[in-house]
Amino acid sequence: MSEQAIGDKNFDAIVVGAGPAGSMAAWRLAGLGHNVALLERGEFPGAKNLFGGIIYSLELQKYFPDFVASAPIERPVTRHATYLLAQGRSLNFDFASQPFGEAPYNGFTAYRSRFDRWLAGRAVQAGALLVPSCVADDLLWEQGRVAGVRVRREEGELHAPLVIAADGILSLLGAKAGLVRERDPSHYSLGVREVLALPAGTIEDRFQIDPGGGCAALFAGDWPGNLQGGGFIYTNKETLSVGFVAQLASLERERFSILAALDAFKRQPAVARLIRGGERLEYGAHTVPEAGHAMRPRLVRDGMMLVGDAAGLVLTAGVIYEGVHYAMHSGVLAAEVAHRALERGDVSARALAEYPRRLQRGYVGRNLKLFRHMPPLLANSRIYRVYPEAMCRVAEDFFKAEERGHAKLLRLLLRHGGRIGPLRGLKDLWQALRALFV
Numbered sequence: 001m002s003e004q005a006i007g008d009k010n011f012d013a014i015v016v017g018a019g020p021a022g023s024m025a026a027w028r029l030a031g032l033g034h035n036v037a038l039l040e041r042g043e044f045p046g047a048k049n050l051f052g053g054i055i056y057s058l059e060l061q062k063y064f065p066d067f068v069a070s071a072p073i074e075r076p077v078t079r080h081a082t083y084l085l086a087q088g089r090s091l092n093f094d095f096a097s098q099p100f101g102e103a104p105y106n107g108f109t110a111y112r113s114r115f116d117r118w119l120a121g122r123a124v125q126a127g128a129l130l131v132p133s134c135v136a137d138d139l140l141w142e143q144g145r146v147a148g149v150r151v152r153r154e155e156g157e158l159h160a161p162l163v164i165a166a167d168g169i170l171s172l173l174g175a176k177a178g179l180v181r182e183r184d185p186s187h188y189s190l191g192v193r194e195v196l197a198l199p200a201g202t203i204e205d206r207f208q209i210d211p212g213g214g215c216a217a218l219f220a221g222d223w224p225g226n227l228q229g230g231g232f233i234y235t236n237k238e239t240l241s242v243g244f245v246a247q248l249a250s251l252e253r254e255r256f257s258i259l260a261a262l263d264a265f266k267r268q269p270a271v272a273r274l275i276r277g278g279e280r281l282e283y284g285a286h287t288v289p290e291a292g293h294a295m296r297p298r299l300v301r302d303g304m305m306l307v308g309d310a311a312g313l314v315l316t317a318g319v320i321y322e323g324v325h326y327a328m329h330s331g332v333l334a335a336e337v338a339h340r341a342l343e344r345g346d347v348s349a350r351a352l353a354e355y356p357r358r359l360q361r362g363y364v365g366r367n368l369k370l371f372r373h374m375p376p377l378l379a380n381s382r383i384y385r386v387y388p389e390a391m392c393r394v395a396e397d398f399f400k401a402e403e404r405g406h407a408k409l410l411r412l413l414l415r416h417g418g419r420i421g422p423l424r425g426l427k428d429l430w431q432a433l434r435a436l437f438v
């Protein structure tokens, strides 16, 4: 991987941030013959990045058909488990798929510190200049158009007619360009994740997976401090990624720390059984965009484009969490539109506007729109406090042998759901139907 000093300080395009969005944008532009700098503040791409997580293969299959042999894959995800947790009870929905275990896989677990490095390596192979340990602090302007970046290195200023900001969820450059609106805390969550070491065989036994398989387990429930959020465990080869994501507003309101939330999550009996004996290797925290469709900034202005998390392109639909391949998708689209604009010598906002249009028409735009009613559902505190408990009680009564005999499911639902109240219950049902079914 190239780490040479920056020689010529003039480029066709400067990409800021070597996460999945930035590396793909740089890869595509370099492959199309442009002189591209890919700036990364970390010592290496991925050094500062963490996620759950699962990487869906969709974009990799399209652009790197050989990725299964060369990418740092931990385990293909062959089992998706969803747990509802209540006091002393848990209810579990399971989906297992053999086809998901066949290459090129639906999705796989990975460490971002390895995956991002691998992906940036592809951009370097295509001809991009990767500059690690390089923080872009500001934008350069010429007659009202973005004309480069100021970097915290001796080179000082780097010039290009086009800057692609792939600098993540708290995009400094997006804010400096006036593209990102004032941030609304209700649009964000905070995620914390730690890596616990366990032998491969123990992981496979506990998560009911074959040696060639993996599990993504998500947990909903009534958390201490009335937190709104959920926990996750992803299986790697010989480690577990264990984490908790909580809405920023609920952390602030309840004055609860995200680390205390993670500890409380790990103490839940259903979770403790799965992670018992795991030795902590590392941990970290990261902001997560939650509002999807509602928080999208403007994506272009003269001489500049936003991609990936910087553009708010993450789908959080309860048990579906998609960000990495959306970032990759947007990076490629932006690069293709940028290529034509650079060829024509017109990088005005008008010339670049084809990028948001294509994004909107593709699966990223369609998915964000499809699940646009999900964020309000996830902001409903009864989703965490009332329904997991009620569902566990329904299951408990269903399986219980009693003198009064069994009751059918509808009666049990009314018995335990009745406390919610008919009006609230109907309102919540409509909210859930709108978010998930219609």
Ligand SMILES: Cc1cc2nc3c(=O)[nH]c(=O)nc-3n(C[C@H](O)[C@H](O)[C@H](O)COP(=O)(O)OP(=O)(O)OC[C@H]3O[C@@H](n4cnc5c(N)ncnc54)[C@H](O)[C@@H]3O)c2cc1C
Pocket (backbone or CB within 6 Å): 016, 017, 018, 019, 020, 021, 022, 039, 040, 041, 042, 045, 046, 048, 049, 050, 051, 052, 053, 054, 055, 056, 134, 135, 136, 137, 166, 167, 168, 169, 172, 191, 192, 193, 243, 245, 286, 287, 288, 307, 308, 309, 310, 313, 314, 321, 322, 323, 324, 325, 327
């Ligand atoms: C807890 C958690 C769990 C998640 N789980 C999943 C999951 O399971 N599956 C999934 O698909 N997605 C998941 N996501 C979302 C996913 O991680 C993001 O959507 C994805 O990383 C976005 O990629 P990106 O390239 O846009 O941004 P990032 O990955 O954030 O990359 C931005 C890069 O820019 C660099 N940078 C930032 N500022 C500067 C600067 N000024 N100068 C130079 N470099 C800079 C950073 O160091 C970083 O390398 C999760 C996120 C979190 C926080």
